[in-house]
Amino acid sequence: MAVRAAAEQTNWLLKPAAKLVPLDRNRARRELSEIASAAQEDGLTRLAKFLAGKSASQEFLAAVFDLSPFLRGTVRRRPQILDALFDETVETRLASIGAAIDKAVQAEGISENSLMMELRQWKAEAHVLIALADLAGEAETAITVRRLSGLADACIRAAVDFLLRDAHGQGKLKLPDPEGPARRSGWILLGMGKLGAHELNFSSDIDLVVFFDPQAPAVVDPLDATELFSRLTRRLVRILQDRTEHGYVFRTDLRLRPDPGSTPLAIPLEAALRYYEARGQNWERAAMIKARPVAGDLAAGAAFLKDLQPYIWRKYMDYAAIADVHSIKRQIHAHKGHGEIAVKGHNVKLGRGGIREIEFFVQTQQL
Secondary structure, X not given: OHHHHHHHHXXXXXXXXXXXXXXXXXXXXXXXXXXXXXXXXXXXXXXXXXXXOOOHHHHXXXXXXXXXXXXXXXXXXXXXXXXXXXOOOXXXXXXXXXXXXXXXXXXXXXXXXXXXXXXXXXXXXXXHHHHHHHHOOOOOHHHHHHHHHHHHHHHHHHHHHHHHHHHHHOOOEOOOOOOOOOOOOOEEEEEEHHXXXXXXXXXXXXXXXXXXXXXXXXXXXXXXXXXXXXXXXXXXXXXHHXXXXXXXXXXXXXXXXXXXXXXXXXXXXXXXXXXXXXXXXXXXXXXXXXXEEEEEOHHHHHHHHHHHHHHHOOOOOOHHHHHHHHHXXXXXXXXXXXXXXXXXXXXXXXXXXOXXXXXXXXXXXXX
């Protein structure tokens, strides 16, 4: 039985169903050999031996590392990422990473800087695993983008929980449940765009809109709440997007909030509702189609979106609203020119007939 268990542990659990071709086969083999040497130096003997083999798995990895400098560099620095796949599938390893991210904020002595380091390391490992599963043909695109979005959710949630606990420890908040800091905290973070739709890709920014309830049980001083939650939001952005020696977690964009040029980073719920009902534009209605609570007080976030439903889904479209839709279309064209469709130099994302225009058309039909 022990011999059988040992044999199973040398079986790498990611089986490539797709064949990749490297740009340079000789270079690809050299790069794989360098990673095998790094594994040997780290005491990962079974991985080093595996990488020296000549099966479809090694051919796949050689091609991956030749085609992707990011994956090659990450695995060369941390070959244990590959070694983990002797013991766990990609799916179970990603679940383990998610659990580790959730537990990180509960560790004794955790600091903002140590959390930043851990989130960057977990994110890098998860990105490698998600990319390998995608390139191997093990995961369809829908699964890949949902995994990436779930990773972002976990990282945002961990950072938010850490900041809430920290504010509680300093007496700036009085959390009803410090072990579940987000519950009834009044801090609401909505994921927008690709994050809200569970459609993040590997290079996506994350779009967040931040609100708060000054009457939440956790709020000590309602008059100071705007400043407090704006400071917490500023620190959240730092945790997620500041570049360190370990990279960054996610670039974070807060500009989808109401009137971003003149409003604080965190907006009171009542003020947000008044804005959307009185001044909200059609592009903001369209943006709210994908909105979902991703961290903080999830129950309060869901209640806020429920209150917004009459604004998002109007019973009638008047002439002014239709004219506004035409105006948005003209702005899209003016921003990127939208000349003739051509193969060479055509902007697939922002150009005429591109991704943004298709998305705009679909959302106007939804509205």
